[in-house]
Structure formats: structure tokens, C-alpha cells
Amino acid sequence: MHTDPLLNNLVTAVIVINHDLKLCYANSAAEQLLGIGSHRLTEHSLGDCYQELSVDTQLLMSAIEQHQGLTVNSANITTLDGNAHILDITLSPIEADNGHPQGLLELRQVDQQRRIHQQLTLDAQQQAAQYLVRNLAHEIKNPLGGLRGAAQLLARELKDDEQREFTDLIIEQADRLRNLVDRLLGPQKPTQHSMHNIHEVIQKVLKLVQVTLPTNIHLIQDYDPSIPDIEMDQEQLQQAVLNIVQNAIQALATGGEIRIKTRTQHQITIGTLRHKLVLALSIIDNGPGIKPELMDTLFYPMVTGREHGSGLGLSIAHNFARLHGGRIDCASVPGQTEFTILLPVKG
Incomplete structure (x- = not known):
């Protein structure tokens, strides 16, 4: 039985490294986690695949050489694209066909759970x-x-x-x-959906906001043109994206930039369902960030951090994403706030 199809369907990132920490194998979840394709991964050592890791690589090398297992809980990693994650790391010693020691690394994203x-x-x-x-x-x-x-x-x-x-x-x-x-x-039941491209939805939103967009705010479009069409209610998703973009504009009172990015992600769990492929639409601004005390109730109706805000924009956006079988994630620190709409892509 070929192991590649099995390993590529795992949520856990699986990496095989030798005693010099050079990558010999990486599954799809590892590519997703590190943001690097498997062909490029196997050309580098482990230390070249991230910015920071709270585990000493010397510890991994020693464990491989001594054929010892190793477990590290709640390790922090910052990937090359600047994303931070919390991982449970397990290293199991294995032997390659040539008899040299290798290590099987399992990287489980605790932050996703x-x-x-x-x-x-x-x-x-x-x-x-x-x-x-x-x-x-x-x-x-x-x-x-x-x-x-x-x-x-x-x-x-x-x-x-x-x-x-x-x-x-x-x-x-x-x-x-x-x-x-x-x-x-708001709507409580899914409406009639048809196939549309997400970039058409985004462009309609940008046409609406550019009419009144302050000159000191710049919009950056960072799209993956290979993303396939998905089933959607175009008006609902347009409203969801518009609400988040308008929030970003209001957060940039002194100016800044808003990046709208589309990518695909693999093996993502939304609610209780796991999807092989999802569309990730991110709206990122470099404003002051969201107050920590608001993060847990951010998508509740009537909750707002602005003096004259209605507190309905994010609640409506969240509801529309839910009606499409998706979700909205938010990560915010001073200088960067990122809202990501995740929507299933049916194969």
C-alpha cells in the first residue's frame, strides 16, 4: 500500500528529517503549515523552513542520533510568511533504507483545535x-x-x-x-446558491469602497487566480466582505493599507466537518488592532469598539459565512488585524 495518499489526508503535519535535519519527506499538511511546497521543502534543512521555533534544533539532532523519541507540547513557531502557530511536536526515530538514522516529526497545530x-x-x-x-x-x-x-x-x-x-x-x-x-x-436559512468566482465578488466590493476611500488608505490585491468557482449567494458574500473591508477602513483613521488576499488551504475543519480544500479570503489592515477584551465577543450582535458603530457588521458577516458552511477567523495585534473567511470548495 502506498503511504503518500494516506499521509496526505492527515490533518497532522508529517515530516521526515535525517540527522542533519535535512528534510526527506513532507506531507500536504506540512506544506500547508510551513507555506512551502514539498519539492522545495526537501531541498532545505528544517531550520530554513521557519523564522523562529521555540525548540532547540540541537535537541532534535541529538534525539535522532541516539534513536530516542521526543515530545514537546505547546511549542511556538513563526513560519516564513509571518504566521504564528502553537504546536505539539512528537519526534519518533526511524531508520532509512541505507541504515542511517532519521526522525519522523509530527507537528499538530494546537491553535487550530x-x-x-x-x-x-x-x-x-x-x-x-x-x-x-x-x-x-x-x-x-x-x-x-x-x-x-x-x-x-x-x-x-x-x-x-x-x-x-x-x-x-x-x-x-x-x-x-x-x-x-x-x-x-437577518436570513436564518441558506438561500439559492450558484457557481461564482470569489474575485468577481471582491472586485464589486472594491468598486463600492473606492468611491469614498480616503486618499491615505491603499488597497493591495493579492489573488490566487487558480481558485475555482464555488457555490454561493453572491449578494450575501459581497455584503460580508464589504462589512469587513469597511471596518478595516474605519480602523485606519490616520491612513494605512488594506491587503485583500485569496489562497486555498487543505484539510481544514469547519465546525464538525473536515474539508479537503477550502478558500481562504483574508482582509488584512495595518491599523492599531482590536482591543483584547473585545476578541471573544467580536461577532456578537451589538458589540462594537467604535463610538458610533452599530455592532451589526461582523455579526452579519459571520452569519453569511455560516450559511455557506464556512467560518470567519480573526487574529489581531497592534499593527496587523487579519479577518479570514474560510469557505469549502467542493471537488
Whole structure:
């Protein structure tokens, strides 16, 4: 039985290294983790494949030479593309066909497991919040409709234009509240999906934002043109991307840059389902970052870090991603905030 197809379907990154730490083999998950193709990986030593690793490479070399196993929990790695991960590392000694010692490295991303747990928790909490909002909506909209109708009847009886201004104000505010409730509810079921290219969606968003884009903010487009079309509700995804891009623009009050990047990722778990291939659409800004105390509730409705924000943009974006079987991840430090929309690509 050929082992390559089996190893390439693992979520765990698997790497074979010799006693000099030169890579002899890397599976698909290892390519994904390090951001380097397997052909290039096997041309380099392990130390050339990342920026930083909290494990001394001398420790790995000694373990291979002495045919000893090694386990390191919660090791920090920064890959060449600047992404930081937390890994559980296991080294198992093996022997090559020529008899020389080698090591089988298993790199399991603990941060991804935490992200999956956070997503499941967020989904459960959002469903509870949506249930509460739906019940409140019925309690609000019924008397609101009566209030609006009474104001309309009163307006017909009034002869004084100045007095009618007050009834017009009541009607206007009743409509505003009704629209707010409708936005809070949002769509709860998947709509009709058809095949579209994600870059078409992004370009429509950029046309919308460039009309009012401040001159001190620069948009950078970094696309993978090989990404296939996916099933989507084009309007919903356009709104989701627009909400995140607008948040990034508002975060760059003193100027900066927004990078919109598309890539594919392999063997990604979304909710309880594992997908062989997903589309990763990242919106990255170099603004001040998100306050740490907001991170856990970032996608809740009515939660905002801006003085005049509605707190609905990210909640709506998250709901639209969920209705497409996807999720939104966020990582933020001062100087870089990255929102990534992950959407399954059906083979």
C-alpha cells in the first residue's frame, strides 16, 4: 500500500528529517503549515523552513542520533510568511533504507483545535442570541406596527403642518426601529446558491469602497487566480466582505493599507466537518488592532469598539459565512488585524 495518499489526508503535519535535519519527506499538511511546497521543502534543512521555533534544533539532532523519541507540547513557531502557530511536536526515530538514522516529526497545530472549539462555542452562543433576538423582534414589531398606524391616523386628522412634523417623526423612527430589528434577525436559512468566482465578488466590493476611500488608505490585491468557482449567494458574500473591508477602513483613521488576499488551504475543519480544500479570503489592515477584551465577543450582535458603530457588521458577516458552511477567523495585534473567511470548495 502506498503511504503518500494516506499521509496526505492527515490533518497532522508529517515530516521526515535525517540527522542533519535535512528534510526527506513532507506531507500536504506540512506544506500547508510551513507555506512551502514539498519539492522545495526537501531541498532545505528544517531550520530554513521557519523564522523562529521555540525548540532547540540541537535537541532534535541529538534525539535522532541516539534513536530516542521526543515530545514537546505547546511549542511556538513563526513560519516564513509571518504566521504564528502553537504546536505539539512528537519526534519518533526511524531508520532509512541505507541504515542511517532519521526522525519522523509530527507537528499538530494546537491553535487550530482551539479555533475549532472557539467556533463551536461562538456558533452555539450566536444561535442562543439569535433565538433571543427573534423572540424580542416579535414583541417589538407588533406594538411598533400599532404605534406607526396610530401616528398615520393622527396625521390625517391634523391640519397644522408643524404638528404633522411630530407624527412624521414618530413614523420615521418606527421605520428605523423596524429596519434595525430586521437587520438583527437577518436570513436564518441558506438561500439559492450558484457557481461564482470569489474575485468577481471582491472586485464589486472594491468598486463600492473606492468611491469614498480616503486618499491615505491603499488597497493591495493579492489573488490566487487558480481558485475555482464555488457555490454561493453572491449578494450575501459581497455584503460580508464589504462589512469587513469597511471596518478595516474605519480602523485606519490616520491612513494605512488594506491587503485583500485569496489562497486555498487543505484539510481544514469547519465546525464538525473536515474539508479537503477550502478558500481562504483574508482582509488584512495595518491599523492599531482590536482591543483584547473585545476578541471573544467580536461577532456578537451589538458589540462594537467604535463610538458610533452599530455592532451589526461582523455579526452579519459571520452569519453569511455560516450559511455557506464556512467560518470567519480573526487574529489581531497592534499593527496587523487579519479577518479570514474560510469557505469549502467542493471537488
